[in-house]
Amino acid sequence: MPLARIDLVKGKDEKYRQEIGRVVYEALTGVGVPQDDRFQIVTEHDAANFLFAPDYLGIHRSPELVMIQITWNAGRTVQQKQALFRAIADGLHEAVGLRREDVFINLVEVAKKNWSFGNGIAQYAV
Amino acid sequence: MPLARIDLVKGKDEKYRQEIGRVVYEALTGVGVPQDDRFQIVTEHDAANFLFAPDYLGIHRSPELVMIQITWNAGRTVQQKQALFRAIADGLHEAVGLRREDVFINLVEVAKKNWSFGNGIAQYAV
Amino acid sequence: MPLARIDLVKGKDEKYRQEIGRVVYEALTGVGVPQDDRFQIVTEHDAANFLFAPDYLGIHRSPELVMIQITWNAGRTVQQKQALFRAIADGLHEAVGLRREDVFINLVEVAKKNWSFGNGIAQYAV
Numbered sequence: 001m002p003l004a005r006i007d008l009v010k011g012k013d014e015k016y017r018q019e020i021g022r023v024v025y026e027a028l029t030g031v032g033v034p035q036d037d038r039f040q041i042v043t044e045h046d047a048a049n050f051l052f053a054p055d056y057l058g059i060h061r062s063p064e065l066v067m068i069q070i071t072w073n074a075g076r077t078v079q080q081k082q083a084l085f086r087a088i089a090d091g092l093h094e095a096v097g098l099r100r101e102d103v104f105i106n107l108v109e110v111a112k113k114n115w116s117f118g119n120g121i122a123q124y125a126v
Numbered sequence: 127m128p129l130a131r132i133d134l135v136k137g138k139d140e141k142y143r144q145e146i147g148r149v150v151y152e153a154l155t156g157v158g159v160p161q162d163d164r165f166q167i168v169t170e171h172d173a174a175n176f177l178f179a180p181d182y183l184g185i186h187r188s189p190e191l192v193m194i195q196i197t198w199n200a201g202r203t204v205q206q207k208q209a210l211f212r213a214i215a216d217g218l219h220e221a222v223g224l225r226r227e228d229v230f231i232n233l234v235e236v237a238k239k240n241w242s243f244g245n246g247i248a249q250y251a252v
Numbered sequence: 253m254p255l256a257r258i259d260l261v262k263g264k265d266e267k268y269r270q271e272i273g274r275v276v277y278e279a280l281t282g283v284g285v286p287q288d289d290r291f292q293i294v295t296e297h298d299a300a301n302f303l304f305a306p307d308y309l310g311i312h313r314s315p316e317l318v319m320i321q322i323t324w325n326a327g328r329t330v331q332q333k334q335a336l337f338r339a340i341a342d343g344l345h346e347a348v349g350l351r352r353e354d355v356f357i358n359l360v361e362v363a364k365k366n367w368s369f370g371n372g373i374a375q376y377a378v
Contacts (some may be wrong), residue, residue: 003195003232007293014174021177036182039193039230040134040161042175048266049294051273056288059370067291069234069323071195078365080376089372100371104291105308106255106323107366113204114233118185120215122208128356129321133264149301162308165319165356167259168301197321197358218274238328239330244311245352248334 001115002028002041004070017042019095027087033082045074059101065103075110127241128198129165133218135189136170143168145221153213158205186229193230200235253367254280254324255291262296271296279339283332311353319356326361329366
C-alpha cells in the first residue's frame with residue numbers, strides 16, 4: 001500500500017536511486033508494512049526546481065537533500081513513525097552515504113478503503 | 127476538484143496518455159464529480175525510477191503499470207470508491223488495452239475548504 | 253513543514269519559477285508557517301501531460317495555469333486558508349503577471365507527528 005514519492009536532484013546514478021528505493025521499502029516493512037507491498041516513484045529535478053531552506057530547525061541541509069513523501073494507511077503509532085524515520089535516515093546513510101540531515105520525510109494517512117492494487121477492486125475494503 | 131496525478135513509464139504516445147486522462151475524468155464524473163471538474167498531471171518516468179513489486183496480493187503487474195493518485199473531497203462512500211476503481215480499470219482496459227492488473231489507484235481525502243480553483247478564493251468554503 | 257508541489261507547463265525561465273516558489277513561501281509564512289520552513293518541488297510538464305478544464309466554475313484558465321498542492325499540518329482555520337489562497341493568487345499576479353484565474357491550489361492536511369526534517373527524528377512529535 002504505501003505509495004512513496006522520492007524526489008532528489010539530478011546527477012545521481014541509477015544504483016544510488018535504486019538503493020534509496022530499497023532502503024525506503026525495507027524501512028516500511030520493518031514497521032509492519034507487508035512484504036512486496038512496494039510502490040515507489042523517484043523523480044529527479046534540476047536544482048533550480050528543488051527548493052528548500054538549508055537550515056530550518058537548525059538542521060544543515062545540502063544539495064543532496066532527498067524529500068520522501070509516503071502515503072499509507074492511518075493507524076500507525078507515533079512509535080512506528082519514529083522507527084520508520086530512523087530506519088530511513090540510518091539506512092540511507094549506510095547504503096549511499098547520505099548525511100542524515102539530508103533526509104526529509106512526510107507521511108500522508110488515508111483510509112484502508114482508499115486503495116486499489118489492480119483489477120479495479122478495493123482489496124483492503126473487503 | 128479532484129487533482130489526479132497519473133504516473134507511468136516513458137514510451138507511450140500522446141494519444142495513449144490523453145486517453146488515460148479522459149478515462150480517469152469520466153470515471154470520476156460517473157461517481158458524482160461535477161462535469162468539467164478536471165485537473166490532471168501526467169508524469170512519465172524512466173523504468174529505473176518507477177519501482178513496484180510485480181506480484182503484491184497475487185496480482186501480476188507488468189512494466190505497463192499506471193499509478194493513479196487522486197486527491198478529492200472526503201465523504202464518498204465505499205460503494206462510490208469501489209465504483210470508481212472499477213470504472214477506471216475497465217475504462218483503461220477498453221480504451222488503451224491496459225491489463226486491469228496494471229491499474230494502481232490511491233485516494234487522498236481532504237476537506238471542501240481545501241481548494242481554490244482560481245482567483246484566490248476557496249470556492250467550496252462559501 | 254509545508255511540502256509544496258508546484259506544477260506548470262514547460263517554457264518559463266528560471267526566474268519565473270523561482271518567483272513562484274518565493275511567493276508561495278511568503279504566503280505561507282504570512283499565515284503563520286515558521287520562517288525558513290520551506291520545502292518546494294517545482295515540476296515542468298509538456299502541455300499534453302498537463303490537463304485541465306479551462307472553464308470549471310466559470311473561471312477561465314489559460315495554458316499558463318499553475319497547480320499548487322501543499323501538504324501541511326491540520327489545524328488551520330478556514331480564514332487562514334482563505335488568506336493563504338488570496339496571498340498566493342495576488343502575489344503571483346504581482347510578481348510574475350500571472351492571471352489570478354490561473355492559480356489552482358489544493359491543501360492536504362496531516363498530523364504534526366508525520367514529519368521528519370532530518371536526522372531521522374519526528375521533530376514536531378516531541
